Amino acid sequence: MGMKKTLLNFMREEAYRPMDIQELVTVFDISQEEYKPFKKTLKTMEKEGTIIRTKKDKFGIPERMGLVRGKLQAHQKGFGFLIPETEGERDVFIPSSFMNGAMNGDKILVQVTKEDKNGTKKREGEVVDILERGNSKIIGIYEGNKNFGFVVPEDTRLNQDIFVSKKDKNGAEDGDVVVVEITRWPDQRRSPEGVVEQVLGKKGDKGLDILTIIKKYGLPEEFSEKILSYAEGVSETIEDKEYRRRKDLRNMKMVTIDGEDAKDLDDAVSIEKLENGTFKLGVHIADVTHYVREQSPLDKEAFDRATSVYLLDRVIPMLPRKLSNGICSLNPSVDRLTLSCFMTIDQSGKIIDHEIAETIINTTARMTYTDVTKILKDKDAELIKKYENLHQDFLDMEELCAILRNKRMRRGAIDFDFPESKIILNELGKPVDIKPYERGIANKIIEEFMLAANETVAEYMHWAHMPFVYRIHEEPDEEKLTKFKEFVYNLGYGIRWTQDVQPKLLQEVLEKVKGKPEEPVVSKLLLRSMMQAKYSPECVGHFGLAAKYYCHFTSPIRRYPDLQIHRIIKEHLNAKIDEKRAEKLAVIVDQTSKQSSERERVAEQAEREVDDLKKAEYMQNRIGEEFEGMISSVTSFGIFVQLPNTIEGLVHITELDDDYYIYDEAHLCLIGERTKKVYRLGAVVKVKCTKVDIDNREVYFNLTEEEEAPKTEIKANKKLVDELLEVKEEMKTNYVDEE
Structure with missing residues (x-):
């Protein structure tokens, strides 16, 4: 120790x-x-x-001295919340007067000043120490005069402008988007100070909006010359010894199935239906670790990035394109090194045998989700003829996909079916269309096959008792789950909850609301009550998938955990892990889990912000237009309405001026005091786009004049309106805009 x-x-x-x-x-x-x-x-x-x-x-x-450690999540109005490092510990509210110079993203130490033991009220605290700054470089708009200037941060959660002296503006002009490096941190009396490091351009320049988000989240951009040079030195010729020592699968029929635009093809699949009705499924994954050796410059760079980031019209890859689109990509009709997982699966979906091996393949065809879906769903005669030699394989894949999915559903896996959208940009990077995107049968085939391989590999390595990186998903947050149960009950759904909530019970809820107006709302609320999946050296299972063993094995080109576990699997297969190596690997998998979980969150935030930005831009050109949408969220400050293309906008409570509306938190609805109108989740309404705030990625709606909220009685409590009216005067007096 x-x-x-x-x-x-x-x-x-x-x-x-x-x-x-x-x-x-x-x-x-x-x-x-x-x-x-x-x-x-x-x-x-x-x-x-x-x-x-x-x-x-x-x-x-x-923790023994009334202090809590964690990250600061600041609000644009000046206050913030400490998000504790210790799991299960409640957030701490920090008033603006007690921030003491801390900024959004900082790692801080907070003294808890108000503590409610029952958990019914928020904890409050004061920042007593800033352990690590989260933002040394900030993106913003330079506002200058003759002698000095200020940089106004793009991130509204950084609510302090950065002072820049004349000598430190480095050519920045009024209105420029710049990167400023902080040289002096703020305190209670002084603004932060900084030096302009880079002028990015003028707001509105092509591609600058996404570049600003890239810089804001500190995402890596171009690879250094050292890394590119190292990648160029990687031989594209497969050595003779690899042909000799690996299992040769070059004569086996197999395909890659990906989106039309994909260039980093890291998984191929093969299938054989045996005479006894069982299937032999092969999942063949690019052997990236053959080219990215441990502790090499490529490996260190991949660890730092931890994931590829997909931002609509661009990709920030984890590995240089020489590898990701070249020697590691499973392109058709060329020899490629792989790590294969063969699974023998019976008609019930049970995996009765498996084999993991280092292999060499030569894929038969590069298929797209669109074409395979057309073959299976639309029975496209032209495509069936073109891929005649693969047609039966696709039919077998469809059959096995249904078997595997049914098995998952039987054991209680939670299958969220959220609407997805595709954002179409023109050559100037402006959104010209946003349309719903459906997962076809081909997408579902690959999804099920990858899930099966990930589970099989995780279980195999768990019982090998080797250090490993698992993908885990812990049980839902108890407090949030209680609220979810109450909401489902108030909707009129009777579920016989057990003391320990199993995923099967939550799946039952989703099945009961399927196809009903409240389905997207119930799904969203359930998702919010769940924990975030993450990487861990401990195999504690995946709640959402109802899986005891799970890992990420299938995407080593774009995810570092997959790459790392490939190394461990190969070393294990070749009996190279002794006690000393196992000790070293234990440290490596712990570091990999933490780094990968953290970078995954950052990538998700950046991807979401780019989507929100483009959705806001799209709606900016549609101010005054009318739409039909569904109430997706109800709060004390208004209702959110989601359009069929997944764009969401707020109808602020001040716009509901035909009555005074009372917020019923238990049923998540707004109730009119006089009219008895009820705005509830899942209701379909007509709205007009009235305003768009591009900087904050926000869209605002008004209900159209002819729109009337349904006068729906709340099933579970008919006296509710009368009870709420009794306290209306108190609520009017104490009302706080929570927006």
Whole structure:
């Protein structure tokens, strides 16, 4: 056990009281030679925030001293929330007067000043230490005059302008979009100061909007010359020894099935239906680790990036294109190195046998989701003739897909069916169309086959007792789940809940609302009650998939965890993992899990913001137009309406001026005091687009004049309106706009 862990365990003991360094030296019997390293360890732990030093120079751990460590999520109005590092711990509200110079994204230490033990009210606190700054470089608009200027951050959560002296503006002119590096951090009395590092251009320049988001989230852009040079040095010729030592599958029929635009093809599939009715499914994944060696410059770069990021008209790849689109991509009719997982699957979907092997393949065809769907769903005669030699394989794949999906549903996997949209940009990067995008049968085939391979590999490696990176999804948040249960009950759905909520019960809810107006709303609320999936060295299962074992094995070109576990699998297959190597791998999988989970979140945020930006731009040209949509969310400050193309806009409560509306949180609806109108989730309404805020990615609607909210009675509580009216005066007095 390392010194850090020993110190932490010691300080967590109930009998521990804060000690100074001399007391700790005595307790741990630190010699004169060990004193400097010991002192350095304490300083490092203090800097990391795992321990703190009091004003009397005594050391202790934050949680024992009323302190909470985590990241600051700031609001544009000045206040913020601490998102704790410790799972299960509640967020802490921080008023603007207690931020003490902390900025959005900072790693901070907060003193809890108000604590409600029952969890019914929010905790409050004050920032006492900033452990690590989250934004050293900020994107914004330069506003200048003769002697100095300010950069107004694009991110509205960074609500302090950055002062820039004349000598530090580096050619920036009024209205330029710039990158500014902070040289002096803010405190209670002083604004942050900085130096303009780069002028990106004028607002409205082609592609600058997405580039601004890339810079805002600190996403990597071009690869360095060193990395590109290293990639160019990777041989495209497969060595003779690889042909000799690998299982040769070049004569086996197999295809890749991807989107039309995909260039990084990392999975191929093969299928054989045996005489006894069982299937032999092959999932063949690009062997990226053959080219990206551990600790090489390529590996270190891939670890830092951790994932490819897809931003509509551009991709920020995890690996240079020489590998991702070239030697690693499973392009048709060329030899490629792979790691294959063969599964023998019976008619019930049970995997009765499997084999994992290093292989060499030569794919038969590069198929698209569109073409395979046309072959299977539309019975397209021309395509069937073109792919005559593969037609039966596609039919077998469709049959096996249904078997595997039915098996997942039987065990209780939660299958969200959210509407997806495709944003079409013109050559100037402007959105010209946003249309619903349906997952066809081909998409579902690949999805089921990849899920099966991921589970099989995870279970195999779990029982091999090797360090590994699992994909885990923990049980839902108890408090949020309770609210979800109440909402479902109030909708009139009787579910016999057990004490331990199983995914099968939640799947039952989705099945009951399928095809009904409230389906998207119930799905969204259920998703919000769930935990986020993440990577972990611990195999704790995947709640949403109802799977005991799960990992990400199928996309090593674009996800680092997949690449890392390929290394471990190959070493295990070749009996190269001894005790010493296992110890090293334990550290590696822990680092990989943390880094990959964190970078995945950042990529998701950037992808979502680009989508929201383009949706807002699209609606800006449609102000005054009328649409039909569904109420997707109800809050105390208004209702959100989602259009069929997935664009969502707010009808603010001030626009509902025909009555005074009371917010019923239990039933998630707004109820008219006089008219008894009820605006509830799932109701279809007509709206007009009235305003678009591009900077905040927000769309605003008004209900059209002829639109009348349905006068629906709430099933579960007919006296509800009368009870709410009794407290109307109090609510009017205490009303706070929560927007």
